[in-house]
Amino acid sequence: MEKPTKIQTSSHARQLALIAVVAAIYVVITTLIKPLSYGAIQFRVSEALNHLAVFNKRYIWALTLGVFIANMSSSLGPIDMIVGTLGTLVMTTMTYFATRRIKSLKLKLVVSTLIDTAMMWVVAAELYFVLKAPFWITFGTVAIGEFAALVLGAVLFYLINKYIDLTV
Numbered sequence: 001m002e003k004p005t006k007i008q009t010s011s012h013a014r015q016l017a018l019i020a021v022v023a024a025i026y027v028v029i030t031t032l033i034k035p036l037s038y039g040a041i042q043f044r045v046s047e048a049l050n051h052l053a054v055f056n057k058r059y060i061w062a063l064t065l066g067v068f069i070a071n072m073s074s075s076l077g078p079i080d081m082i083v084g085t086l087g088t089l090v091m092t093t094m095t096y097f098a099t100r101r102i103k104s105l106k107l108k109l110v111v112s113t114l115i116d117t118a119m120m121w122v123v124a125a126e127l128y129f130v131l132k133a134p135f136w137i138t139f140g141t142v143a144i145g146e147f148a149a150l151v152l153g154a155v156l157f158y159l160i161n162k163y164i165d166l167t168v
Contacts, residue, residue, distance in 0.1 A: 015058055018058060018062065019058055019059075019061050019062040019065065020062075021062075022049065022052060022059060022062035022063065022066065023062045023063070023065040023066035023069065024066070025046075025049065025066070026046045026049050026062070026063060026066025026067065026069075026070060027046075027066050027069045027070045029045055029046035029049075030044060030045075030046045030066075030070035031070065031073065033045060034073065037070070038074050038075060038076075038080075039127075040127050040131070040133045040137075040138045040141055040142065041141045041142075041145070042141075042142055042145045043145040043148060043149060044145065044146070044149060045149050045152070046066070046070070046149075047116070047146055047149040047150060047153070048149045048150060048152050048153025048154075048156060048157075049063060049066070049153065050063060050088075050091070050092060050095065050112065050116050050150065050153065051109055051112050051113075051150065051153045051154055051157045052157070052166065053092040053093075053095040053096045053099075053112065054095060054096070054099045054105075054108040054109065054111075054112050055157075055161075055166035055167045056166065056167050056168075057096050059092070060089065060092040060093055060096055063088055063092050064085055064088050064089045064092065067084050067085050067087075067088040068081055068084075068085040071084045071085065076126070076130055076131075079126065079130055080126065083122065083123075083126045084122075084123070084126070086122075087119060087122035087123065087126075090119070090122075091115060091116055091119040091122075094115050094119070095111070095112045095115050095116065098111055098115060099111050099112060105158060105161060106158065109154040109157065109158060110154075112150070112154070113147065113150040113151065113154055116146060116150055117143050117146050117147045117150060118143075120139060120142045120143040120146050121139055123138075123142045124136075124138040124139035124142055124143075127142075
């Protein structure tokens with residue numbers, strides 16, 4: 001195996017740094033508004049970052065790591081770390097593959113919003129099994145919060161992408 005060149009090494013380091021920064025931003029946002037970030041009725045603003053998966057697959061790992069770390073402070077403990085993390089991994093992977101051939105950023109963001117909102121069944125199921133929360137009501141409240149965060153994120157990333165190329 002060849003030794004990586006300086007350019008390859010710096011590119012790899014840049015990728016890791018971007019993953020770490022996005023994960024940290026996710027954790028900080030979730031932690032700052034912790035009372036709104038957990039439970040059957042939640043508005044986890046950091047979920048707006050899920051749209052990053054439409055730009056580059058590296059963000060799948062960033063978001064998954066961010067959720068894992070953020071869920072360490074969840075009152076549900078290890079179960080939320082596992083279920084929430086796996087849910088995010090699946091959700092953002094689905095988003096990446098569903099949108100990678102779509103040219104329109106607006107359409108990518110719509111598809112991302114729909115997938116991520118629909119995937120809130122995972123959170124509703126977790127809360128149903130762990131807290132005995134009513135599934136459909138919980139799905140509705142969590143999905144509404146997710147949808148709101150994603151609409152906010154879609155507008156934000158649409159505007160940011162006009163000035164910063166998030167694909168590189």
